[in-house]
Amino acid sequence: MSARLDCQLSGEEEETLQRHLAGCVQCRAEWVGLQRADAFFQGVTLAAPSPLLAGAIMARVERRATWMALLRGGMILSLAIVIILGMVLIPMAAFSGPVATVSSSPATVSALVGVIVRIAGILSTLLQAAYLVLRALVASPGIAAVAVYALGAAALVLWWVRVVAGPGSLTIRKRSW
């Protein structure tokens, strides 16, 4: 009978089986049970995965990608902040001694004012970059816009670092982002 389910019977064997089933109640009951079990397991194997599952997985992948883009943007931004803080703090520490003795000179004072104005400019640019990243975080309109925001903010900061440091004094090598 199981050979019959797998379509492995010859015509003669099939005929013999059918004849026996017609006359034997016990085998007929067994045959019906076997057919039911076969149909049940066929239904199980042919069941297609829910389309909701694919949607849920894709949504999860997309969320993860968005977070990775934000994380990358944040890392670039904090790297730029560290670089700029170093550029500001190291000269300040170096000049903290001589400043007391030369601050009576008007030329030195105007130079210091110029440095302060520059630092204020850098800080406002940094705030703008942080604002862009925050806005992308709050709105989260999709991975492409988030990536553009983060990269734009990072480019703005790096451009400023280059302008302040002067051409050639800071070489930005090719990075693999």
Ligand SMILES: [Zn+2]
């Ligand atoms: Zn029988």
